[in-house]
Amino acid sequence: MKKIVVALFVVISVFFSYSVYATSENILEGTSAGQLVEIKEKELNELEDYTEAYGSEAYGLTAYILNKVRIYSIPLCFVGIAVGAIWQYVIGIRKLDVHDRGLFLIVSFVTIFVICQVLPLVFAIVVKGFRN
Numbered sequence: 001m002k003k004i005v006v007a008l009f010v011v012i013s014v015f016f017s018y019s020v021y022a023t024s025e026n027i028l029e030g031t032s033a034g035q036l037v038e039i040k041e042k043e044l045n046e047l048e049d050y051t052e053a054y055g056s057e058a059y060g061l062t063a064y065i066l067n068k069v070r071i072y073s074i075p076l077c078f079v080g081i082a083v084g085a086i087w088q089y090v091i092g093i094r095k096l097d098v099h100d101r102g103l104f105l106i107v108s109f110v111t112i113f114v115i116c117q118v119l120p121l122v123f124a125i126v127v128k129g130f131r132n
Contacts, residue, residue, distance in 0.1 A: 059127050066120040073116035080109035 050067075051060030088102025 054127060066123055069116055070120050073113060077109045077113035081106055
């Protein structure tokens with residue numbers, strides 16, 4: 001019985017890997033290449049907008065990076081807070097060290113979240129308000 005299950009698993013794996021490979025080849029050759037170019041042009045235009053808004057390439061690039069960090073920190077921090085809450089309130093009921101680790105994770109991710117959300121605003125205020 002085990003041999004049949006393993007053989008079936010191997011056949012399914014080979015079929016799945018071939019279908020993924022064929023799909024990836026079609027994506028790279030087909031319309032997705034045009035979509036990748038559009039995304040690249042959109043990001044370059046956004047970077048140019050930041051450069052024009054801040055008046056310097058260095059300040060524009062920094063503002064662009066801080067904005068991307070601000071956007072991508074939201075889901076990452078919420079996942080971290082959820083993991084910390086699970087460690088604190090679910091697993092930490094039985095084990096005190098895991099309870100403390102969960103609290104530490106929650107506090108750390110909330111701190112990282114606040115810093116990532118406020119840092120672009122502080123950068124914009126300092127650069128636009130106090131720069132000559």
